[in-house]
Amino acid sequence: MALLQISEPGQSTAPHEHRLAVGIDLGTTNSLVATVRNGISVVLNDAHGHAILPSVVRYLDATGHTDVGQSALAKASEDPHNTVISAKRFMGRGLKDLPDLALLPYHFVDAPGMVQVRTVAGAKSPVEISAEILKVLRARAEAALGGDLVGAVITVPAYFDDAQRQATKDAARLAGLDVLRLLNEPTAAAIAYGLDNGSEGVYAVYDLGGGTFDISILRLARGVFEVLATNGDSALGGDDFDRRIYCWILEQAGLSVINDHDKSLLIARAREAKERLTDHTEAQVTALLTTGQFIDLTLTEAHFNQLTESLVAKTLAPTRKALRDAGLKPAEIQGVVMVGGSTRMPRIQAAVGEFFSQTPLTNLDPDKVVALGAAIQANVLAGNRLGDDWLLLDVVPLSLGLETMGGLAEKIVPRNSTLPTARAQEFTTYKDGQTAMSLHVVQGERELVADCRSLARFDLRGIPPMVAGAARIRVTFQVDADGLLSVTARETQTGVEAHIEVKPSYGLSDDEITRMLQESNAHAKDDVAARQLAELKVDAGRLVDATRTALTTDAALLNPSEQAWVAGLVSGLEGALQGDEGAAIKRAYDALNRGTGEFAARRMDASVRRALTGHRLEEF
Amino acid sequence: MSDAFALFGLTPRFALERAALDAAFRAVQAEVHPDKFAHADAATQRQAVERATAVNEAYQTLKAPVARGAYLLRQAGIEPFDPANTRMSTAFLMQQIEWREQLESATDVAALEALEKRIAAAARDHEQRLIRQIDAEADRVGATETLRELRFIEKMGEEIQSAFETFDI
Known part of the structure; x- marks a missing residue:
């Protein structure tokens, strides 16, 4: 007798079909895309073998052509007004929310809700700018994986508020990505670490990125990642360290008025000096300004530490608060995971090590760990199960x-x-x-x-x-x-x-998303209606399959008349699927969805009962 | 909310083994969490959000001693935090005043930590009393008073936590 496979409730009905899903780390400074291949999370490189895409968008002309990444970054000081760096800092923010406006070379437009940047292609919102970055990563992933993506997990700083999260989700939709989940960056990092090391216990994730700082306290126990507390500062990151150096350069060179070109140049030099100080005790800062002035300075590690001491302290206050919210003392933390390029700074590692009285964990690349974790979660959410089950429980960051x-x-x-x-x-x-x-x-x-x-x-x-x-x-x-x-x-x-x-x-x-999609999409001629119908048919087909499977496995949960009613709704949808009338399919689809609500509830109750009594089916 | 204890397969009583609650919470949440149904139909997804929300709420109720005690008393038909009931023993009122003075005069982290320890000890003492009053003696009047004192102690603890923040820069 042939053995038939019956899937568990909630699982894909086609277990052998691998759904293409990615994890995207949409960072302030750099962005990455990763996916799970043969059970291992890997970062996807571009055609030149680069994993990291600088989060920089340059608008080239009035028609909105863009250049994204390294080549855009290279033109930043040449074309400062059209080259947007660190757009993530403006997500969900009004003009009055932005500190350090004088340090930014952009022409801001105070649009309702969210600030915009005036470029050669017109005023662009941070959502549109971020969408350009996501489009490049999406194209990279589809080229590497050879197919359309079913969806993406996009990471956000844990301390992002609702407006910033909504803006991120909008940017993803604008880039044509189906968001499986917005995942907090420290949680993503914990997944990458936790699953790698099979750890149990309470961990702290210290995440200092280009523009945001997050601290999360998580408990890892038997396959559950439970965030106990999170805190942070959504306007504190590596960029602030660069600015301290930039201000020091201005002061040392006796500059008070500076044009946007020189401003971009000196901020770039400041960043290079900071990076050099990661493994050197001093850094040379040289620059030739458009005014003809030549700058030649030496920044020592000791002086850099002095300039940025208050920034380091600003990360420790939220760390204390998160620990208190979790009801824990530093000594109760099993391990401290370091995330974000800015945690490469020796002063940061020393301060964190001192605070927790232990050497922080740095064995995974701090630039890649968030994308790697996001890919693992995307793989699970897309229905490509790992062998072991695990669950993520996150928290509201702000009341x-x-x-x-x-x-x-x-x-x-x-x-x-x-x-x-x-x-x-x-x-x-x-x-x-x-x-x-x-x-x-x-x-x-x-x-x-x-x-x-x-x-x-x-x-x-x-x-x-x-x-x-x-x-x-x-x-x-x-x-x-x-x-x-x-x-x-x-x-x-x-x-x-x-x-x-x-x-x-x-x-x-x-409507706004649709309009923006049509404006920006190169394939605006694509018949939107045809695509919507195709998607609806796929969803409807999936619902029919899932309901049929459920009727087979859990028929006992419904009485005969209920069974007949659900079966009738299934037939109705199958009938509608024979034709191409969108409205009829939608009606039958919605009817089946509504009609199976109670059935879904009973099946969940049944699975909870099984879990509590410990008699899981696979044990038999 | 359906019965919070039954949801986790636990006996309804004040004494609680935290590890058993945590394990049951994880097991149940693993069955109903929306992430388990990311590709399911809309009806199932809606159910999952509702269930997971209810599970989180029940866990919060059972985890915190004050919420758990109040839940048990309400099930027995008593509203422990009736605003009309202001009864509190003189001894506990004196104790409150003393704690308040200690909180206001604390000028460093060490003083706050010492107060935090005293408050924690008082909380443990009240929890032991509640186990006796609710589980063994069914003394609802006594339990109501103990619970109201414990609620004060819990609030005091929160104030101590925010006082710690004034020392953070």
């Missing part, structure tokens, strides 16, 4: 709340809540006959709304007139596994429902 009377922030979801999470709180009206309520969603730890980040504003209307304090407005915050928030509000007492879902004001609507 989420609402503005209340007097400009105070009322926290609803506290920081370090495990994802996904939902919290609800009741509010009431303060005026007689009040029929509407303005809700202002904020993120941050401070008491005053003015000191927190504003994420969204929306109105709840249609509250029946009542005396002040009689209405019961229940506001629910739901944060998904990507750390993205949606908020709903409804008046509960009278049964009158008003229900609103908000996206942060920085998020782009689907």
Whole structure:
């Protein structure tokens, strides 16, 4: 008798088909793409054998042609206004949020929600600029893997707020990537380390990148990576060390006025000096300015350490806070993983080693470890299972709340809540006959709304007139596994429902994404509708297969009439799939999806019961 | 929320073996987490988000002693934090004043750490009392008072944590 394979619930129904998925580290300074090949996570190189793509986009002309990476970086001082470096620092940020504006050679435009940079190709938002980087990495991956990607895991700093996460997700969609998950960078690094070493215990991940600093405390136990606490500074990184050197150069050379070309040049020289000090005790800084002035200075390691001591200290305060939030002392940390190119600085390694009283782990390349971990997670999420099961539990980095009377922030979801999470709180009206309520969603730890980040504003209307304090407005915050928030509000007492879902004001609507895609896509002539139909048919086919499998394995969970009903919905969708009418397929698809909700719930309950009693099927 | 203890296959009582809760939490979350259903249909994904959220909430409830005690009392039909109930023993009120003074006069990390230790000891003592009052004697009135004291101790602990931050630069 032939043995038939039946897949486990939630698993791909076609176990032998390897789905192409990648992990992308979209860094402030450098970006990388990695994938799992033959069970091993590897970074994908470009045609010249380079793994690292500098996160630099140069706009070449009015039609929007771009140059991305090393060649763009090489032209930065020649063409400073059209060459955007470190665009990640501007993601989800308004003009007023940016410090050090005077040090940046760009022409900023204060657009609503997010700042833009005026280039030869027009005003570009950080989302569009980041999308150019992602497009290059996507093309690189598709060339290397020989097919279309089913999706990507994109990493973000753990301390990114909701607006910055939403902006990152938008950039990915703009680059035509299906985001399987936004993954926190330190967590990605922990995956790469943890799975490599089979470690158990509590680990700290110290991640100092080009523009962001994160510290995460994780517990690794029996295949579960549980983030206990995270903290950081989303505007602190290697760039700040460069700026300290740059300011020192200006001071030493007696310069007060400087043009943008020379500014870019000197910032580049400052960075080279910092990198040289990684394994030398002094660095020479030489530059010929456009004014004819020649600069020739020597920076010693000791003086560099003195210039940047306060920056090093700025990373230790969040480290202490994260440990306290996790309820741990430095001595209870089993290992400290170093991530990010900036952790190559000897002073950083010494300070971290001293703080934790142990030598930090540096055996994986700090530039690649995040992409490697992201690829491993992408592989799992795409349905290409590893032999062993494991799970990632991440947290909300910053508290989420609402503005209340007097400009105070009322926290609803506290920081370090495990994802996904939902919290609800009741509010009431303060005026007689009040029929509407303005809700202002904020993120941050401070008491005053003015000191927190504003994420969204929306109105709840249609509250029946009542005396002040009689209405019961229940506001629910739901944060998904990507750390993205949606908020709903409804008046509960009278049964009158008003229900609103908000996206942060920085998020782009689907229409905007579509418009931007069409504007930027070289294949704008592609029939969008045909592509959508093809995708819908693939999804629908998958749903039919998955439901049929579930009906075979878990029929016992449904009574005969329920079975017949679900089977009828399946046949309905199969019938619709015979034709090419998108609307009919969508209707049948949605009907089956809705109709199987209860079935899905029962199957999950059954799998939980199996897990708790320890009688897993594979043990028989 | 469906019964938090049943969700993890645990007996509903205040005494709790933390390792058993952690292990059950991981086992259950591994079955329902949305990452396990990244390629499933929308109905399953929605279910997964709801389940995983409920599992996280139940874990938070059982993990923290105050939340766990309050949960058990509420199941027995008692609201432990009824604002109308302000009863607290004189001895504990005196203790509160003493702790507050110590917190306000702490000028260095060592003083805060010493206070943190005293608070932790008081918390352990109250938890032992709750095991007796809830699990053995079903003394709901006594348990309510102990729980309200423990809630104060927990808040005091949070204030100590934020006081530590004032020493960080």
